[in-house]
Amino acid sequence: MKKYYNTLIIGTGCAGYNAAYRLMRLGVSDIAVITEGRFMGTSRNTGSDKQTYYKLSLAGEDADSVREMAQTLYDGGGVMGEHAMVEAAYSVRAFMNLVELGVPFPCNEYGEYAGYKTDHDPRRRATSCGPLTSKYMTEALESAVIGMGVEIIDMQRVIKILTKDGKVCGIAAVSVYNGDLTVLQCSNVILCTGGPAGIYENTVYPESQHGATSLAIDAGASLSNLEEWQYGIASTAFRWNLSGTYQQVLPTYFRFHPMAKRESFSLILLAKDPLE
Numbered sequence: 656m657k658k659y660y661n662t663l664i665i666g667t668g669c670a671g672y673n674a675a676y677r678l679m680r681l682g683v684s685d686i687a688v689i690t691e692g693r694f695m696g697t698s699r700n701t702g703s704d705k706q707t708y709y710k711l712s713l714a715g716e717d718a719d720s721v722r723e724m725a726q727t728l729y730d731g732g733g734v735m736g737e738h739a740m741v742e743a744a745y746s747v748r749a750f751m752n753l754v755e756l757g758v759p760f761p762c763n764e765y766g767e768y769a770g771y772k773t774d775h776d777p778r779r780r781a782t783s784c785g786p787l788t789s790k791y792m793t794e795a796l797e798s799a800v801i802g803m804g805v806e807i808i809d810m811q812r813v814i815k816i817l818t819k820d821g822k823v824c825g826i827a828a829v830s831v832y833n834g835d836l837t838v839l840q841c842s843n844v845i846l847c848t849g850g851p852a853g854i855y856e857n858t859v860y861p862e863s864q865h866g867a868t869s870l871a872i873d874a875g876a877s878l879s880n881l882e883e884w885q886y887g888i889a890s891t892a893f894r895w896n897l898s899g900t901y902q903q904v905l906p907t908y909f910r911f912h913p914m915a916k917r918e919s920f921s922l923i924l925l926a927k928d929p930l931e
């Protein structure tokens with residue numbers, strides 16, 4: 656471990672590894688990824704019956720466009736227009752990178768990547784390689800990043816982003832093993848610590864997911880694009896969520912039986928829609 660890095664990336668989920676991968680490809684190699692646990696986090700540990708990856712349509716006769724996909728994202732009301740535009744424009748590049756790294760997204764003999772409609776999606780932009788899609792993505796990105804020689808500083812929980820004159824100058828972390836303090840200097844921090852798992856009483860986030868957005872707030876960062884939130888039906892013991900597709904195709908509705916043990920995965924099929 657050095658004392659100074661150009662950029663420290665916090666988190667070893669898909670976001671952290673992808674940030675490291677992209678920086679290396681752009682020629683920024685004085686970097687390290689720091690994490691409280693390589694095997695922790697949402698990307699590696701959760702999923703749903705079909706975990707969805709969202710990108711521009713790449714199959715069939717759909718007349719999709721970057722502008723239209725950006726509009727769909729913007730219409731949700733939680734994303735700034737230029738962020739929506741960038742997300743749409745780069746979605747193909749990011750997706751194809753994962754394909755090239757070996758993530759097994761389904762593809763037909765003509766090279767089309769099959770798509771389906773996901774929640775309120777006007778096009779078939781969604782695709783999936785099954786319940787473990789984000790796990791496959793994490794593993795593919797991780798082996799690429801390790802292959803590029805990126806240093807991964809494991810078992811260090813970042814507790815503070817250090818600033819001087821309003822600019823980032825380093826991080827402070829404690830060892831998960833023994834609580835020893837480490838201070839590292841850097842010019843940039845990329846925060847990839849996942850969602851706010853801790854704010855829920857019952858949550859489908861894995862127990863290993865703590866989230867650390869407060870590090871940025873504490874360091875004085877201003878936040879935007881955090882309004883969009885997704886709610887759904889999920890189990891809490893076996894941390895899995897129920898996708899919109901299931902809800903659309905099932906003729907009757909599943910819910911927890913009031914007599915069922917709260918943490919169990921017992922879902923009771925009701926004979927009639929309970930909302931009727």
Ligand SMILES: Cc1cc2nc3c(=O)[nH]c(=O)nc-3n(C[C@H](O)[C@H](O)[C@H](O)COP(=O)(O)OP(=O)(O)OC[C@H]3O[C@@H](n4cnc5c(N)ncnc54)[C@H](O)[C@@H]3O)c2cc1C
Pocket residue numbers: 665666667668669670671689690691692693695696697698699701702703705706707708709789811812813814847848849850859860861864865866867894895896
């Ligand atoms: C049940 C469920 C189903 C989902 N289904 C879908 C889906 O179908 N499609 C979809 O697009 N998204 C889905 N999501 C959301 C998606 O999985 C997450 O948004 C994504 O995995 C987050 O990736 P990430 O890299 O940002 O964070 P994570 O994968 O959570 O990684 C966070 C990393 O930060 C580290 N970390 C956290 N705090 C600290 C700290 N203080 N110091 C050091 N390291 C720290 C963690 O150890 C971890 O390595 C689902 C989420 C859940 C919970």
